[in-house]
Amino acid sequence: MxxxxxxxxxxxxxxxxxxxxxxxxxxxxxxxxxxxxxxxxxxxxxxxxxxxxxxxxxxxxxxxxxxxxxxxxxxxxxxxxxxxxxxxxxxxxxxxxxxxxxxxxxxxxxxxxxxxxxxxxxxxxxxxxxxxxxxxxxxxxxxxxxxxxxxxxxxxxxxxxxxxxxxxxxxxxxxxxxxxxxxxxxxxxxxxxxxxxxxxxxxxxxxxxxxxGKPYRKTQHPLGNGAVGLDIGPSTIAVVSKQGATLERFCDELKPQHKAIRKLQRKLNRQRRANNPANFNPDGTCKRGKRHWHDSQRYIETRRHLAELQRKQAAYRKSLHGRMINRIVAQGDIFKLEKLSYRAFQKRFGKSVNFRGPGAFVNHLKRKAGNAGGEIVEFATGSTRLSQICLCGGLEKKPLSQRWHVCGCGVGPVQRDLFSAWLARFVEDERLDAGRAQAAWPGEDERLQAASSRIQPAMGQGQPKPNLARRVPSQSRSPAQSGFGVSEAHHGKFFAMMRELADQPEPPAF
Known part of the structure; x- marks a missing residue:
């Protein structure tokens, strides 16, 4: 058949x-x-x-x-x-x-x-x-x-x-x-x-x-018009369209349960070892070969409690993904984003990816946008390099800690993820249309800076400004913990330009 x-x-x-x-x-x-x-x-x-x-x-x-x-x-x-x-x-x-x-x-x-x-x-x-x-x-x-x-x-x-x-x-x-x-x-x-x-x-x-047939489409979630650029990270998402620009964390309302889950997992391990002492070696390692495991009622109850905690967390995360996707779908009908390897995300940012679920979010977005009549365009990162390129055509490979894009041509400072999402709107046939992007840039820097200023502090920490002035670390701190500490001799004109901007109000870093 x-x-x-x-x-x-x-x-x-x-x-x-x-x-x-x-x-x-x-x-x-x-x-x-x-x-x-x-x-x-x-x-x-x-x-x-x-x-x-x-x-x-x-x-x-x-x-x-x-x-x-x-x-x-x-x-x-x-x-x-x-x-x-x-x-x-x-x-x-x-x-x-x-x-x-x-x-x-x-x-x-x-x-x-x-x-x-x-x-x-x-x-x-x-x-x-x-x-x-x-x-x-x-x-x-x-x-x-x-x-x-x-x-x-x-x-x-x-x-x-x-x-x-x-x-x-x-x-x-x-x-x-x-x-x-x-x-x-x-x-x-x-x-x-x-x-x-x-x-x-x-x-x-x-x-x-x-x-x-087609799934039911709720009237309160209409499909927008125009191109929407997205830049998806392990824990954040930047969205830029004609209607506006946003940069927010995935599932910001979801409370982390890492400590509670870890306690339950350790409790399960203790209970299993206590119920099955013959299955473990004197050094604590598990014996090889076929083993018979006895699960006590308290062990089953603890396992049920852990499964319920993880189920609730997954259900709430899926609900928050759906709300965010409804807001994105209302901004346009063509959604452009980089084709990323979420397995690589899992290797580098395992805990964050497990908690935020960026891969599940993208799959949900593809399904929902496709059912609504929208189009998902994924392009290769190697041919576009949106996080490195500037409107002037210059390329600079930035470290992961550098969250702001500043170029000597006058572009910036602008939040790195927002700038990549803005550039994604002008990608056609796996290439960035630099001419269209340059023509549309006047006035966009203010809009992107306004979007970055609305970012909430992460994990209760403050929002440091992208001030590259050299700081003298205290003796109790390591150089990596003492701030940026960038030498003026290594930056030249770039450092001078940032020093001129020091007196001006700057958007906070994310």
Whole structure:
């Protein structure tokens, strides 16, 4: 069966589940976990055999060529033959999973659901084979939280505001005044997904209706007009459009819970060591090999408390992302930003990225702007270099601590992130249109400085001005803690210009 190419969206509705129905659902989710793990293990075995195949190794040595060229088509054809020879295809895995429907698992899962589980496992291994994601992991007991069908004609069905699945009927809790739910129910349903979420240690089940069409668009969040430049960092975002310019922190209202999470994690570690002393060596390290772990009720309660704390934090962060995106979408319909590696952000700014979630924000922005009819333009950082370039064409690689852009041509001082976001509006075809940017610059420096002056102090600290006068460090401080300390001999005209600006009111640094 070919996949539908029509646009789709998800309408999520909570289900009314009795204790008896919950027991049935938990058994079926565990059966789905067993099928998924079996298909995942088989896919990994076939991938290992495929990589050892001589035909596959010969295909890898073939030149890649350009897209749709005869060289690329020949290489793809060689890969296709190797995959077919080793059975590393989606429908080959469907044939492997057919045996589970004929065994006792077929009493709990229908054939289409089993096929979808096989597809899910195959795609996870395929992403790993292409190097896009890491090696997929097997699901432990209680870790499998969703199962879905392939169509709305067999298997998991949506009929008359009720989910029907192999004799199990789950009615939906629908608010008749909710316009979003009403729009989803009015659209054709492609297939149904059942999702389990744990709220404060209790299971909540939801039906996700994958509907055909466009999602509901709220009237209070209209789409603007014009180009919007964005500069996204690990914890901040700069937005510049014709309507205004802003520089703010991601999720500034979200309170950090690092200390509380760390305390709970250390408590879990102490409880686990106390409950399982035989699983640890005398030096405190964990023993190798297969081990049996005993979880006490207090350990389970602490784990539940930690999961609930992290769930609330993630939900509030997602809500704050949505509010910020609504404000951005109202400023324009073309959103231009640099194509960044958020994995690199995780390596360099792990704690901040985990707390603020810039990668999740960008994905949310792409989805919401695309559904509203907007356009997302991502350009390479190497060809534009917005954080280094000036309107005069000069390039200066700034250290991360230098948050202000000042050039001898007269541009600046202007906040670095705001200036990059302003330049992003004039990027066309992976290149900065310097002529348009120079023509539009008069008067923009005042607007950007006004935006930077509204920045709130970070973490309760003051806002130092970009004053580069040499300071003499005290004996109790290290040179890195004593301020900027930049020598006049190394800066020449730049230092003289900044000294002339010392008497003028300057915007605070962020």
């Amino acid at each position: 070919s996949r539908a190419r029509t646009p789709s969206f998800v309408c999520e509705i909570q289900l009314k589940v009795t204790p008896a129905s919950e027991r049935v659902l938990l058994v079926r989710l565990d059966c789905a976990r067993l099928v998924y793990n079996a298909c995942l293990g088989e896919s990994l075995k076939r991938l290992e055999k495929l990589r050892a195949l001589k035909a596959y190794q010969a295909a890898r040595r073939m030149p890649k060529g350009t897209k749709n060229s005869p060289v690329a088509k020949a290489r793809n054809s060689a890969f296709r033959v190797a995959h077919e020879q080793e059975g590393f295809r989606e429908y080959d895995l469907h044939a492997y999973a057919k045996q589970f429907g004929q065994a006792w698992l077929g009493e709990h899962l229908d054939s289409l659901t089993i096929q979808k589980l096989a597809t899910r496992a195959f795609f996870a291994v395929q992403q790993y084979a292409f190097g896009k994601k890491g090696k997929p992991r097997f699901k432990g007991k209680g870790w499998f939280d969703s199962v879905e069908g392939k169509t709305n004609t067999s298997g998991i069905l949506w009929r008359e505001n009720t989910v029907k699945w192999l004799g199990l009927e789950l009615s939906a809790l629908i608010n008749p005044k909710d316009e979003v739910i009403a729009h989803g129910l009015a659209c054709p349903v492609k297939f149904v997904r059942i999702v389990r979420r744990k709220l404060n240690g209790r299971n909540r089940f939801y039906a996700q209706l994958v509907c055909e």
